[in-house]
Amino acid sequence: MIEIKNVCKSFEHKEVLKDISAVFEKGQTNLIIGQSGSGKTVLLKSLVGLHEVSSGSILYDNRVFQTMTNKERKKLRQEIGMLFQGSALFDSSNVEENVRFPMDMFTDWSLEEKNERVEFCLQRVKLENANKLFPSEISGGMQKRVAIARAIALNPKYLFCDEPNSGLDPRTSIIIDELIHEITKEFNITTIVNTHDMNSVMGIGDKIIFVYKGEKHWEGTKHDIFHTHNEQLDDFIFASKMFKIIKDNF
Amino acid sequence: MRLFYHLGRYSIFLRRVFAKPEKHSIFFRQVLKEIDSLGINSLGIVLIITVFMGAVVTLQTAYNIESPLIPRSTVGLAARDSILLEFSSTIVCLILAGKVGSSIASEIGTMRVTEQIDALEIMGVNSIGYLVLPKIVGFLLIIPFLVIIGMGIGVLGGWFAVTFTGVVPTEDYIYGIQFSFKPFYIVYSLIKSVVFSFIISSVSSYFGYYTKGGSLEVGKASTIAVVSSSIIILLFNLLLTQLLLV
Numbered sequence: 001m002i003e004i005k006n007v008c009k010s011f012e013h014k015e016v017l018k019d020i021s022a023v024f025e026k027g028q029t030n031l032i033i034g035q036s037g038s039g040k041t042v043l044l045k046s047l048v049g050l051h052e053v054s055s056g057s058i059l060y061d062n063r064v065f066q067t068m069t070n071k072e073r074k075k076l077r078q079e080i081g082m083l084f085q086g087s088a089l090f091d092s093s094n095v096e097e098n099v100r101f102p103m104d105m106f107t108d109w110s111l112e113e114k115n116e117r118v119e120f121c122l123q124r125v126k127l128e129n130a131n132k133l134f135p136s137e138i139s140g141g142m143q144k145r146v147a148i149a150r151a152i153a154l155n156p157k158y159l160f161c162d163e164p165n166s167g168l169d170p171r172t173s174i175i176i177d178e179l180i181h182e183i184t185k186e187f188n189i190t191t192i193v194n195t196h197d198m199n200s201v202m203g204i205g206d207k208i209i210f211v212y213k214g215e216k217h218w219e220g221t222k223h224d225i226f227h228t229h230n231e232q233l234d235d236f237i238f239a240s241k242m243f244k245i246i247k248d249n250f
Numbered sequence: 251m252r253l254f255y256h257l258g259r260y261s262i263f264l265r266r267v268f269a270k271p272e273k274h275s276i277f278f279r280q281v282l283k284e285i286d287s288l289g290i291n292s293l294g295i296v297l298i299i300t301v302f303m304g305a306v307v308t309l310q311t312a313y314n315i316e317s318p319l320i321p322r323s324t325v326g327l328a329a330r331d332s333i334l335l336e337f338s339s340t341i342v343c344l345i346l347a348g349k350v351g352s353s354i355a356s357e358i359g360t361m362r363v364t365e366q367i368d369a370l371e372i373m374g375v376n377s378i379g380y381l382v383l384p385k386i387v388g389f390l391l392i393i394p395f396l397v398i399i400g401m402g403i404g405v406l407g408g409w410f411a412v413t414f415t416g417v418v419p420t421e422d423y424i425y426g427i428q429f430s431f432k433p434f435y436i437v438y439s440l441i442k443s444v445v446f447s448f449i450i451s452s453v454s455s456y457f458g459y460y461t462k463g464g465s466l467e468v469g470k471a472s473t474i475a476v477v478s479s480s481i482i483i484l485l486f487n488l489l490l491t492q493l494l495l496v
Contacts, residue, residue, distance in 0.1 A: 050368055073374075077372060078374050084365045084369060086364055088366050091361075105272050105373065105374075
């Protein structure tokens, strides 16, 4: 479980996150939604410690991130898997080496054990016969799968996904969403996904937080979202004609 | 004020560079990779520069010594000392600041803008140590070999020049390059090259690491890295020459 309490973040004089509090439960796919520039990515990066928060606290299973020593943070980070918007695979390493990287760095496993784990992770994301290919030789969807495989390589407790559907076609987006959702349930991970894709919201959103201009404006499930009276959320969700039609017929 | 800002951040950067590597086996593998990528791959350009530089220095010296009172072997001596003292280390390192420096800055800069560095940090890896230390160590280890090869090839370039143009008898040139030889000149040149290689690899890594934005900024970081490394090399060249040759 991850809990954030009164988190604020400013860059010089610009306040990007304003007093955000939320709880992200274990075994659930938690979604942070909001328009571009609303502060979603800053919130996600603050959660994983890539940005230091200006005030407030972040608790990983009751362990306060802000008060941790560097050693404790390093240990915690080995419990975190992250899927970046652009996959962030290492260009100079092939698929297999990318997935094996965390094991090379943090385990004393034999090469055989590591390769076994690599095979397991790649099979889990349904990616086979691509071990020796480089990131530049595979499609965007395959890159996301490799990134997920790398993120789950060390059995993380927490999985963060920053706009996992960005740059993917609708069909591949759904496959990636389902994969994230399945992995969350299967390994009982606390997953937080940043997205503005309504298909993801309706498909995998066990819990949804709506961020508007750096503030948390709404919180609920994918079932609650159609009955909301929050004006900004309404504007955001029903921006497309298709969703307006769905709402009218709901 | 920007200078002090960069100096402060560079110092903090260096402190993280020299943190203990996560795994020594991976570190040594990375060092070997960098020796190949930064050093062995630069051998070609070092050979080309030094052979032409040696030839040109020899010819220029020969054409400028017109007095019958100065022995013709002076051409060999002057060319040898110029190559040993300056061309094989400073000029080669200035050229490598362009080749290696831009390569390091753009590689690390691209990793920064494509979030690969963030991915390393999230995993709990000291990204600066992991990416930069092998480059510095690898380049420091290979540069003396490049410089020594450059010295030999430069002198050989001079020999080619005198042989093919006949501006100085070959025997005089060979006598000149052996005359009054000071081994310390090689040590001096190696010391300079080691310092310069540290400047090239660390300064270029620094500018690459702190790139912000997209591909345009990667290009800018690469240019700044090359310009800054070159200026710092020239500054240290002056400083080391004063310190070592007094």
